[in-house]
Amino acid sequence: MSRVRVHNFAISLDGFGTGEGQSQEQPFGHAGERLHEWFFKTRTFRSMQGKPDGGNGVDEKFASSWERGIGAEIMGRNKFGWQRGPWKDYEWNGWWGPNPPFHTPVFVLTHHPRPSVEMEGGTTFHFLDASPEEALRRAKEAAGGLDVRLGGGVSLIREFLARDLVDDMHVVVAPILLGRGERLWDGQEGLEERFRIESTSSPSGVTHLTFTRK
Amino acid sequence: MSRVRVHNFAISLDGFGTGEGQSQEQPFGHAGERLHEWFFKTRTFRSMQGKPDGGNGVDEKFASSWERGIGAEIMGRNKFGWQRGPWKDYEWNGWWGPNPPFHTPVFVLTHHPRPSVEMEGGTTFHFLDASPEEALRRAKEAAGGLDVRLGGGVSLIREFLARDLVDDMHVVVAPILLGRGERLWDGQEGLEERFRIESTSSPSGVTHLTFTRK
Numbered sequence: 001m002s003r004v005r006v007h008n009f010a011i012s013l014d015g016f017g018t019g020e021g022q023s024q025e026q027p028f029g030h031a032g033e034r035l036h037e038w039f040f041k042t043r044t045f046r047s048m049q050g051k052p053d054g055g056n057g058v059d060e061k062f063a064s065s066w067e068r069g070i071g072a073e074i075m076g077r078n079k080f081g082w083q084r085g086p087w088k089d090y091e092w093n094g095w096w097g098p099n100p101p102f103h104t105p106v107f108v109l110t111h112h113p114r115p116s117v118e119m120e121g122g123t124t125f126h127f128l129d130a131s132p133e134e135a136l137r138r139a140k141e142a143a144g145g146l147d148v149r150l151g152g153g154v155s156l157i158r159e160f161l162a163r164d165l166v167d168d169m170h171v172v173v174a175p176i177l178l179g180r181g182e183r184l185w186d187g188q189e190g191l192e193e194r195f196r197i198e199s200t201s202s203p204s205g206v207t208h209l210t211f212t213r214k
Numbered sequence: 215m216s217r218v219r220v221h222n223f224a225i226s227l228d229g230f231g232t233g234e235g236q237s238q239e240q241p242f243g244h245a246g247e248r249l250h251e252w253f254f255k256t257r258t259f260r261s262m263q264g265k266p267d268g269g270n271g272v273d274e275k276f277a278s279s280w281e282r283g284i285g286a287e288i289m290g291r292n293k294f295g296w297q298r299g300p301w302k303d304y305e306w307n308g309w310w311g312p313n314p315p316f317h318t319p320v321f322v323l324t325h326h327p328r329p330s331v332e333m334e335g336g337t338t339f340h341f342l343d344a345s346p347e348e349a350l351r352r353a354k355e356a357a358g359g360l361d362v363r364l365g366g367g368v369s370l371i372r373e374f375l376a377r378d379l380v381d382d383m384h385v386v387v388a389p390i391l392l393g394r395g396e397r398l399w400d401g402q403e404g405l406e407e408r409f410r411i412e413s414t415s416s417p418s419g420v421t422h423l424t425f426t427r428k
Contacts, residue, residue: 013229013399013405013411013423014229014397014399014400014402015228015229015399173413173421175406175411175413175423176406177399177402177403177404177405177406178403179401179402179403179404180403183228185227185228185229185391185393186228187393188228188391188393189228189391189392189393189394190391190393191227191391192389192390192391197227197389197419198419199387199389199415199416199419199420199421200415201413201414201415201421202413205411205412205413206413207387207413207415207421209227209389
């Protein structure tokens with residue numbers, strides 16, 4: 001059965017999945033790269049950069065699960081880019097360059113649809129103005145029996161959790177306090193009733209939380 | 215040198231150190247006992263109940279540090295009791311019965327001072343209308359060279375952190391989402407610049423965070 005999965009989603013100790021003030025230069029606002037330093041050291045990330053090094057410990061074990069068995073991704077518009085409102089520019093196609101790391105169809109939820117964009121390496125961005133349920137139906141269809149990954153950001157994951165559409169979720173807690181930004185846990189009282197939660201601390205300082213639907 | 219320490223302070227995954235609706239029956243409001251289930255299973259807690267059993271794993275190792283080398287505690291009024299405003303009743307003396315587990319002077323911060331109360335077993339409650347700095351001066355004096363423990367609740371710890379008066383802090387993250395209550399981390403942006411933070415996950419499901427002043 002096709003599952004809906006979240007991977008490598010990093011938050012601060014105070015629960016912020018992104019900081020304030022997203023811009024083209026700062027996708028995570030004032031958080032900068034601090035939520036993802038653990039990830040940059042993994043073999044999974046280094047190999048995306050064409051580098052043969054990178055850690056192979058517990059952070060890598062979690063990081064590397066993100067791609068296996070995934071046939072499509074759904075992401076929110078702010079994970080794709082910093083522009084708001086009607087698109088002024090179709091030239092800029094996300095933060096990942098010409099060959100994004102997804103290598104599958106990616107459904108970008110936005111109230112401002114635009115033509116699909118086929119990138120190198122098998123990633124195609126489709127822009128959908130749709131409910132979570134409808135987006136999931138489309139993504140599952142595109143995934144051809146494989147799983148669907150929810151790529152974030154914060155509000156997308158919150159909404160899918162609230163509608164009980166998530167099967168597996170991996171959240172990484174970074175040992176920093178951002179103080180402001182978007183909180184992942186808002187409105188999620190009692191989530192433990194629907195998920196089995198495990199915690200794994202890493203020598204890198206982060207804590208991996210896994211949520212498995214009961 | 216006398217240190218200021220926080221121990222066994224439990225919060226939910228979403229950062230709440232207590233729920234909504236404190237009452238005499240529910241010191242932690244709608245959180246009930248869920249933040250402290252890990253603690254109830256430790257040898258430290260069981261021996262307070264006169265029971266010889268209780269776990270001796272990593273939760274116990276953290277739990278049992280709370281008493282060693284402590285000469286006084288400071289707590290907020292809501293950790294002492296549920297009453298607000300002027301005291302209507304001097305008869306009720308905290309949630310711990312006639313022989314509280316502190317066995318030291320305990321300074322209760324309140325805008326409504328009342329006479330000190332000497333309990334069995336060496337605990338004396340003193341009621342102070344004082345700034346954190348002044349309370350700390352009094353507590354250190356009473357501690358006779360030993361350390362001072364900050365007992366909570368949330369707002370007390372937040373205030374001492376904001377004034378940079380904390381040396382060591384142990385926070386326990388319980389795998390539940392309370393959704394509402396008092397957040398420990400509000401206003402603590404950048405705390406990692408002042409503390410070395412370590413994370414230790416326990417088989418019980420909780421995560422122990424330790425903050426050591428740099």
